[in-house]
Amino acid sequence: MRPFDYRRAADQTEALSIAGAGPARYLGGGTNLVDLMRQNIEAPAALVDVSRLPGTIADTPNGGLMIGAAVRNNVVAAHPAVRTRYPMLSRAILAGASAQIRNMATVGGNILQRTRCAYFYDAAGSCCNKREPGAGCDAIDGFNRYHAIFGASEHCIATHPSDMCVALAALGATVHLAGAAGERSVPLLDFHRLPGDHPEIETVLRPGELITAIELASSPAAANSRYRKVRDRSSYAFALVSVAAGVEVAAGKIADVRIALGGVAPKPWRATTAEGVLRGQAPTKARFLAAADAELAAAKSFEGNAFKIELAKRTIVAVLGELTGADA
Amino acid sequence: MSKLQNAIVGGVRTAMGYVPTSWLPGGTPDPLIDKRVNLGTQQSRVDGPEKVRGAARFAAEVKMDRLLYAACVHSTIARGRIVDLDASAAEGDSRGRAGHDPSQRAEDGNAAADRPYEPQGCGQQHPAGVMQDPEIRWNGQAVALVLAETQEQADHAASLIKVRYEATPARTRFEDAKADAQTPDSLLIERNRLKRGDAKAAFEAASHSVDAIYRTPWNNHNPIEPNAATISWDGDRLIVHDATQMLHGTAGSLAKVFGIKESQVYVSSPFVGGGFGGKAFWDHQILGAAAAKLAKRPVRIALSRASMHRLIGGRSPTEQRVALAADANGKLKAIVHHGFSVKPPHSACDEAFTLASRSLYACESFDVVQHTLDLDVLANTFMRAPGEAPGTFAVESAMDELAHGVGIDPIELRRRNLADKDAVSGAPHSQSDLMLAYELGAKRVGWERRAAKPRSRREGEWLVGMGCATGSFPYMRMPVRRCG
Amino acid sequence: MAIVINGIEYPLPDDVRISLLDLLRERLGLTGTKLGCNQGGCGACTVIVDGARVLSCLTLAVQADGREVQTIEGMAAQDGQLHPLQESFIEHEGLQCGYCTPGQICSAIAMVAEFRRGDPSYVTADLARGPNGVTRQEIRERMSGNLCRCGAHNGIVEAIEEMLAGGVA
Numbered sequence: 001m002r003p004f005d006y007r008r009a010a011d012q013t014e015a016l017s018i019a020g021a022g023p024a025r026y027l028g029g030g031t032n033l034v035d036l037m038r039q040n041i042e043a044p045a046a047l048v049d050v051s052r053l054p055g056t057i058a059d060t061p062n063g064g065l066m067i068g069a070a071v072r073n074n075v076v077a078a079h080p081a082v083r084t085r086y087p088m089l090s091r092a093i094l095a096g097a098s099a100q101i102r103n104m105a106t107v108g109g110n111i112l113q114r115t116r117c118a119y120f121y122d123a124a125g126s127c128c129n130k131r132e133p134g135a136g137c138d139a140i141d142g143f144n145r146y147h148a149i150f151g152a153s154e155h156c157i158a159t160h161p162s163d164m165c166v167a168l169a170a171l172g173a174t175v176h177l178a179g180a181a182g183e184r185s186v187p188l189l190d191f192h193r194l195p196g197d198h199p200e201i202e203t204v205l206r207p208g209e210l211i212t213a214i215e216l217a218s219s220p221a222a223a224n225s226r227y228r229k230v231r232d233r234s235s236y237a238f239a240l241v242s243v244a245a246g247v248e249v250a251a252g253k254i255a256d257v258r259i260a261l262g263g264v265a266p267k268p269w270r271a272t273t274a275e276g277v278l279r280g281q282a283p284t285k286a287r288f289l290a291a292a293d294a295e296l297a298a299a300k301s302f303e304g305n306a307f308k309i310e311l312a313k314r315t316i317v318a319v320l321g322e323l324t325g326a327d328a
Numbered sequence: 329m330s331k332l333q334n335a336i337v338g339g340v341r342t343a344m345g346y347v348p349t350s351w352l353p354g355g356t357p358d359p360l361i362d363k364r365v366n367l368g369t370q371q372s373r374v375d376g377p378e379k380v381r382g383a384a385r386f387a388a389e390v391k392m393d394r395l396l397y398a399a400c401v402h403s404t405i406a407r408g409r410i411v412d413l414d415a416s417a418a419e420g421d422s423r424g425r426a427g428h429d430p431s432q433r434a435e436d437g438n439a440a441a442d443r444p445y446e447p448q449g450c451g452q453q454h455p456a457g458v459m460q461d462p463e464i465r466w467n468g469q470a471v472a473l474v475l476a477e478t479q480e481q482a483d484h485a486a487s488l489i490k491v492r493y494e495a496t497p498a499r500t501r502f503e504d505a506k507a508d509a510q511t512p513d514s515l516l517i518e519r520n521r522l523k524r525g526d527a528k529a530a531f532e533a534a535s536h537s538v539d540a541i542y543r544t545p546w547n548n549h550n551p552i553e554p555n556a557a558t559i560s561w562d563g564d565r566l567i568v569h570d571a572t573q574m575l576h577g578t579a580g581s582l583a584k585v586f587g588i589k590e591s592q593v594y595v596s597s598p599f600v601g602g603g604f605g606g607k608a609f610w611d612h613q614i615l616g617a618a619a620a621k622l623a624k625r626p627v628r629i630a631l632s633r634a635s636m637h638r639l640i641g642g643r644s645p646t647e648q649r650v651a652l653a654a655d656a657n658g659k660l661k662a663i664v665h666h667g668f669s670v671k672p673p674h675s676a677c678d679e680a681f682t683l684a685s686r687s688l689y690a691c692e693s694f695d696v697v698q699h700t701l702d703l704d705v706l707a708n709t710f711m712r713a714p715g716e717a718p719g720t721f722a723v724e725s726a727m728d729e730l731a732h733g734v735g736i737d738p739i740e741l742r743r744r745n746l747a748d749k750d751a752v753s754g755a756p757h758s759q760s761d762l763m764l765a766y767e768l769g770a771k772r773v774g775w776e777r778r779a780a781k782p783r784s785r786r787e788g789e790w791l792v793g794m795g796c797a798t799g800s801f802p803y804m805r806m807p808v809r810r811c812g
Numbered sequence: 813m814a815i816v817i818n819g820i821e822y823p824l825p826d827d828v829r830i831s832l833l834d835l836l837r838e839r840l841g842l843t844g845t846k847l848g849c850n851q852g853g854c855g856a857c858t859v860i861v862d863g864a865r866v867l868s869c870l871t872l873a874v875q876a877d878g879r880e881v882q883t884i885e886g887m888a889a890q891d892g893q894l895h896p897l898q899e900s901f902i903e904h905e906g907l908q909c910g911y912c913t914p915g916q917i918c919s920a921i922a923m924v925a926e927f928r929r930g931d932p933s934y935v936t937a938d939l940a941r942g943p944n945g946v947t948r949q950e951i952r953e954r955m956s957g958n959l960c961r962c963g964a965h966n967g968i969v970e971a972i973e974e975m976l977a978g979g980v981a
Contacts, residue, residue, distance in 0.1 A: 003828075004828065004829070005828075006874055029870075030870055030871060030872060030875065031852060031867070031870050034870045034872060035870060038850065038851070039851075047828075051875065074864075074931070077932070078929075078930075078931040078932065080940075083932065083939050083940050087939050087940075090932065090939055091934065094933055094934040094936075098956055098958075099865060099919070099923065099926070099957050100855060100858055100865050100866050100867045100919065100957045101852060101867065101870075103864040103865060103866050104866050104870065104871070229934075235934070235953055236956040
């Protein structure tokens, strides 16, 4: 780990002011950044600890929820409002990492966590365009079981590892930011970038910008929602495929449906094609399958992850079935 | 017999030498036997209280004054040589101490290059010494060691060392190495090739047969405690607080490396955080001891996981062919077990995966042989049931497939092939309770609920099945030399 | 600026890189907390900070400034009497080599608090209501962040069950 300066900010103003004075990275729980620094993937000259910034979970005037970026993952998952009004978010967080890590990680840090691609992590021995633009991507012809089937480019096929973000994508969350130029907000779906020609640029954050909060809108589909994670072992493992879904059925027809996939793309994958097939239709297993087929039609797999296509379809169908009670 | 075999036999002889002949079967009982009232009853672990308090002291936890911390730099090519090693950035790091690299010969009296040796019962052999030349023999070999006042400084300094290599073609592919496979004469203390009866004829006459390839992967050792040692010199006495299963082997080997007497080496390892065959003598103890001698200060060399995967061997991959021929009743007529495992010349471990198949079941014909492949990789080593783990997987999978082919219950298939004497030597079994084990096990798991047809039992999203396999591990007995 | 560890105040280290784990083991001689992987993968380094179980290997020591840390050395009583969970670990043989044990115990003690608070886990059927009693499935899920390579899991689960049944924490 390279030596660095460390300062802790008591509030947002202080955080922005320290970060504005020179190049610095914000430190939340450290569960990803400290690991990346120890592996010499990241080597910031300075850290601004924002983990003790005030963080609350509060109702918004229009019935939604505002979650402070400094709130720890386990607090979000256990919060009564999240469990009753946005259960997919609670389940998604609970599906991630381990209890210890969920106690440490902040919402902001979870959004900004980086891929766990083994080649990205192998700074000494592997080629990675994310770490070193132009070096190549060893994953494409290598061990790519955990890699993308959507949104990849010829330069990078890594996946975003967050479970929480998959639920936030399905919920259409808004990310609130503060920076030197003031405050702004970005839909979570637009916050992470696809690799394209620049896999080293992962988000739309501007230098010095701080995530301050996540805002959720309320909806019946959010309240009737689940998160299902399929992985190589039953706990404490990254997703092979995960599904966050919420459904509102009115008068026997699907009035609203949200589906997002994890483990399959460089960012949480909102399954808009599947949603389009389902909206206004009666919830039946055959329709769910048709929707899943339509969404996965555009999937492009690699030698080690072709199974994800069928796995994603089955998981989508299973979760929608649980949400609607439709078995046939 | 190889040196390793001699070491095993010698070790047992030494242990047996402490037992008075009168205590052996047929003699008078051990006079303490009546005093040991705890034998045969459940006891709490004597070391339990220490361990639950966190008071048991492991190798990387021994306090030393003026301790230095070590970090390794590893090769990123599999074969070739170091052309340039630039440690200037590391040495410039404040309070970092000099690196130790192979472009300098070790100056501590360790003339290991002139004295190749075969360590006893340990991780691997070092025919060319450690860090005695710029040759790279596997991806991950240690090319430099950094010492510093703290682990953070050592790790950071290690990351600043720049190495340039001249790579040469490396043999790393299992498939490609088969053409040059070796066939060892012996596996541990057993002869490798076994040919009995006429397997070919048996297959021609067989009512049922199975012939399949089974592959098992390389496994890395990953005990929760990383391999580590805290090492110091006291004059010409070497003190090693090690995490090891091989106290004497380590002491003897270090003595040879450093040209001192074994009595001058003190190896202590009261607690080991998981061994499983991997806590043995590897390069890091040599590096740590050499560094401690050069620096004239104690050294802690605690391997990171990344370093462990590059310096501590793992279980060899295997590719095995098991073919079973049986009559209409499932009675075995021939057992064929061939296969390949990886064993570079510097490895001390035979992955003897064909031993179980020679003794598990009664059979008239055998055709059993193993081959080893030389790859430019980290040496394979012993891991949790070496040989038996991958070997019984293959044989028992084949037996399962045979049961399915013959149409009988897999436990019944074992019963029909029970041996009461060794299939190869004819020696009678002193105890043979395989079927008792199966009966007890069958009762416990509710074997009577088993459906023979695959995929026939479904519980919600789950397909539920039941299977069985024989696990075995050899128990070696040696003839005792009568004394006194 | 200080960290309170098992009731005693210690100054922050001069090197900001040092993890809470290495502060405990290398600077303070509190070697009960173990280094298993140094990358958040095994849980052997689990300690309790302000009542919550965390991984000390991924915690920079400076981040624990002003916090109260409990390590395995602080679990037994002042007079040496073992914590009930330490006793049940011995009784149910929830250990073999002992290297994952301090992390298991600290993790389990904090886990009990989470359970009693009604925090759900991934396997909790009724998310809104919370866990419905202590089941082995819940214990295994909640302890999944602590690896054991010796295979003492059954003993660990039994030890935790006994402690939960005894109503102590």
